[in-house]
Amino acid sequence: MATQAKKTQVSMKVNGVEVEGLVEPRTLLVHFIRENLQLTGTHIGCETTHCGACTVDLDGRSVKSCTVFAVQADGSEIITIEGIANADGTLSALQEGFRMMHGLQCGFCTPGMITRAHRLLQENPNPSEEEIRFGIAGNLCRCTGYQNIVKAIQYAAAKINGTEYQEAAE
Amino acid sequence: MIPGPFTYHRPGSVADALKLLAELGDEARPLAGGHSLIPMMKLRLASPEHLIDLHGITALKGVVREGDRVVVRAMTTQHELLGSDVIASILPILKETSLLIADPQIRYCGTLGGNVANGDPGNDMPALMQLLNADFLIEGPDGQRTVAARDFYQGAYFTALEPGEILTAISIPGPASGHGYAYEKLKRKVGDYATAAAGVVMTMEGGIVTSCSIGLTNLADTPLWAQEAGEAVVGTSLDDAALKRAADAAIAIMSPAADGRGPVEYRKHVGGIMVQRALKRAAARAA
Numbered sequence: 001m002a003t004q005a006k007k008t009q010v011s012m013k014v015n016g017v018e019v020e021g022l023v024e025p026r027t028l029l030v031h032f033i034r035e036n037l038q039l040t041g042t043h044i045g046c047e048t049t050h051c052g053a054c055t056v057d058l059d060g061r062s063v064k065s066c067t068v069f070a071v072q073a074d075g076s077e078i079i080t081i082e083g084i085a086n087a088d089g090t091l092s093a094l095q096e097g098f099r100m101m102h103g104l105q106c107g108f109c110t111p112g113m114i115t116r117a118h119r120l121l122q123e124n125p126n127p128s129e130e131e132i133r134f135g136i137a138g139n140l141c142r143c144t145g146y147q148n149i150v151k152a153i154q155y156a157a158a159k160i161n162g163t164e165y166q167e168a169a170e
Numbered sequence: 171m172i173p174g175p176f177t178y179h180r181p182g183s184v185a186d187a188l189k190l191l192a193e194l195g196d197e198a199r200p201l202a203g204g205h206s207l208i209p210m211m212k213l214r215l216a217s218p219e220h221l222i223d224l225h226g227i228t229a230l231k232g233v234v235r236e237g238d239r240v241v242v243r244a245m246t247t248q249h250e251l252l253g254s255d256v257i258a259s260i261l262p263i264l265k266e267t268s269l270l271i272a273d274p275q276i277r278y279c280g281t282l283g284g285n286v287a288n289g290d291p292g293n294d295m296p297a298l299m300q301l302l303n304a305d306f307l308i309e310g311p312d313g314q315r316t317v318a319a320r321d322f323y324q325g326a327y328f329t330a331l332e333p334g335e336i337l338t339a340i341s342i343p344g345p346a347s348g349h350g351y352a353y354e355k356l357k358r359k360v361g362d363y364a365t366a367a368a369g370v371v372m373t374m375e376g377g378i379v380t381s382c383s384i385g386l387t388n389l390a391d392t393p394l395w396a397q398e399a400g401e402a403v404v405g406t407s408l409d410d411a412a413l414k415r416a417a418d419a420a421i422a423i424m425s426p427a428a429d430g431r432g433p434v435e436y437r438k439h440v441g442g443i444m445v446q447r448a449l450k451r452a453a454a455r456a457a
Binding site for chain 1: 171172173174175176177178180204205208209211212221223225249272273274275276278279360361
């Protein structure tokens with residue numbers, strides 16, 4: 001076994017704020033975010049790259065922060081759930097959608113769902129239901145059955161596009 | 171789920187990466203997208219003492235046309251393949267297959283080079299590279315060499331890649347314009363490896379198959395190029411008898427493992443069905 005690897009300095013912009021820290025190379029990004037930065041909105045679910053609860057936005061890509069080392073994110077720009085609200089502190093369209101459409105029950109998957117949906121809507125501002133379901137396939141929810149999560153994202157897309165959200169007939 | 175300690179390196183060029191690999195020897199591993207290696211490290215099934223992250227090497231990024239071929243540099247991600255106009259127009263089967271790999275977050279990270287170089291029989295791109303007759307460009311201490319995808323795979327996680335070498339690019343001959351294609355993948359859920367999968371590229375003229383190449387994923391400890399299965403449909407109108415001959419020829423070379431995805435007989439059975447479905451869908455697309 002190798003001797004303890006030396007810590008290295010990393011710096012990145014998280015939710016618009018320049019941050020830095022001293023990490024071991026093996027420190028996972030999610031641990032840096034939760035423990036060094038004390039931003040505990042990003043959740044650790046499965047720790048095996050399946051559940052998506054730890055999803056953050058890294059340089060315009062949705063990534064599972066349990067499967068990226070903090071040193072790999074050196075110099076990057078990151079958005080976590082704490083950076084999703086509007087600048088004035090009001091709920092963003094996505095957050096409002098999850099509230100209005102009951103897009104959560106226990107709430108554990110919600111930070112990952114919202115950060116993933118944030119990137120999805122950046123890439124595809126007007127997704128179909130099928131595109132939403134395909135786009136959030138890397139995020140697991142054990143409560144809702146996804147129905148209301150899909151509606152929440154549809155609500156947010158409609159709000160961002162300035163159209164009225166029409167709930168599909170059941 | 172904390173990996174063992176390691177030293178992190180981020181070289182800026184292939185030459186620097188090769189130098190690090192030569193200096194650090196067996197204890198060093200190159201890191202591409204990391205979505206096979208990092209989970210293995212978290213489980214302590216891999217504990218390299220040095221990681222050589224290839225993300226800092228811009229020369230390993232991008233998709234370019236070179237004459238009749240498409241060259242995909244190794245660190246191009248599945249997500250970037252999905253957004254590439256060159257891929258969409260010349261090699262749409264890569265787009266179709268990328269969409270069936272893992273999930274969106276993993277496609278933002280996973281690279282074509284990592285997918286083909288890792289030697290995991292569950293990976294989808296190796297069979298595609300075999301059916302397309304792609305070449306892998308490899309750089310090492312003694313310079314460059316090229317290995318055909320059809321000669322690259324020796325066993326599960328055993329490939330022609332030697333210690334100290336890096337697979338830098340994949341060069342793929344563009345199939346004939348108007349070709350039909352399909353990748354059929356049976357999986358238990360999103361993100362799973364294939365229970366069985368088959369890829370097909372074919373050309374047709376007047377309702378008759380003029381050429382056909384078939385690749386198989388996760389049906390042996392290496393990807394398989396099902397040469398006889400492809401030849402079995404050439405000259406036919408892809409009638410039921412031809413479809414069955416192709417499936418039987420493909421099944422004859424399958425030797426899947428029995429695992430959580432099913433017993434051997436089941437996986438061979440559904441492997442034959444994937445071949446037939448891919449053939450039919452490719453034919454419907456052939457101009």
